[in-house]
Amino acid sequence: MKLITGKKWEGFAGENAVLFPEYQKNRDELADFVNSLTGDETVVTASLELVDLIAWKFRKGDENVLIYSDTSKSLTLKEVYELRKYLDFDVRGGFSGENARTGVLFVEGKTDSKFFKAVFKKLFEFRESREVPYSLRFIERVFERDNFDLLGREDGVFLAVIPSEGNSGVIRNLGNFLRAMEVFDFTVERLGVAIDIDEDREAALASIAGKLSGFEHQKTPLGYLVGKTEVIPLIIGLPFEDELIEWKKPTVEDLMLHLISREGLLEKIKPGLRALNESLGRKLRPKEVMYLALSAYGHWGNLEGFYELFVMRSRFRNLKAVLREAGLMEGLTYLAWRERGR
Template structure:
């Protein structure tokens, strides 16, 4: 299966390609069209929805590809499927040639996303943005689906924070994203990868360098340079020890626990922690603590909202102290294009 996108699709017309007129087609017609495909066709289309449906059905096999006609390069449909949540494959042709300072940060999940969103807003004066520069328009405008956060600072720096599916999802998205930049001919300046140190930092470094081995790269003071894009790792590993809490491995929750302790909320809820510990007959998981803290704080939203709210209302000195202790501040400031906070 081949999907042809981009403005130079005419060169594929003499290869038996099927031009798909997506105008005025509803979803049922698209689904019916995809169901009748054998898997050996070449389809020309500028329909993101059709691309998504075909990728979902033909994501297996290295021969199933999306070809960007303007560069002649391709992504496997498996890569297309994994990137579909936030990547607009430019099927309408042409990225605007803007060069705004841009950062993309991949994180493990939505709570991680809200934590880092609040950090960048509080320490580096970012705000939510509904508009994006040309070199960020690979991201679909799907704010209503809440797939990612797009921030902007007054000096024109943009930041997209994108949740993945665990550590492996962060590393996988890094590789797929670098491939997409090569295929579609766009560029972002910095990519952050926030990963938990599940075993040790050496293992985390090895997983990143293993992905980067598919590209030409060199080391920098902050991470790695792939073409014009700098990849900046953020290794999360600040253990939190407490007799009532069952700590197993480093996560963003540990950073939140440290912040709860510094802000004094952990001691306020300690009687509740002891009561729950006795009632359950076991040590508490970090998430148990978070839900108790959420209730005690008087926040009636979800956990992601609590992370963002608590970080935003925390004291500057406490937040900066934790990020410094976790050895994250240098990388975060670099991703924010800021020398203000060291």
């Protein structure tokens, strides 16, 4: 199966090509068309709906590809399927051109996303942005903002913070995103990869290096250079010791535990922690502590909203101290296009 997109599609429209089969068809008719395909066809389309249907059906097999006619480069339909499913990536292309200072930060989940969003707003003067730089318009739902946060600063720097469904999702999105930049000829200058340590720091770094092995890259002081894009690993791991809290492996909850401790909130909820500890007959998990902290703080929203609110209201010195202790401050500063020490 070959899918053709882009402005120069005429060069791929041979006598056996099916040209724009989406014309005047509804979804049911498109589904019937896709069901009739055998996999030997070449289909030229400008419909994301049709791309989604075909990518799902032919996502297996390296011979099934989408060709971006503007560059004549290709993605496997598995990569297209994942770019659409996890990043809402507009695989019709058209992103090359303007070179604004842009970055992307892949994080594990929505709580991580709100934590880091608040960090960039609190420490580096970012704000939610309605302006979209040309090199970030590949994300189809950019104006709905239900799948990521777009931040901007007055000096023209932009940053997208994108949740990715766990460590494996971050690594998957990293590889697919780098491939998309190759094919669609656009550049994001700085790409952050925030994952939990899990087993150990070296294993976490190895998972990133393993994904980059499929690309030409070289080491830099803070990460790796792939083409014009610098990949910055942000390895999350800051153990938290407390007689009432069961700590097993590093997550963003640990950063929050350190922060609420420095801010004095942990001590205020200690009587409640002890009571619950005795009632359950076990130590409390970090996320359980977070829900108690949320309630004591008087925030009646969800955990994601609490993370963002608490980080924004914390003291600069306490937030910076936690991030420095976790070894994250230098990488975050670089992603924010700030000089060290600022």
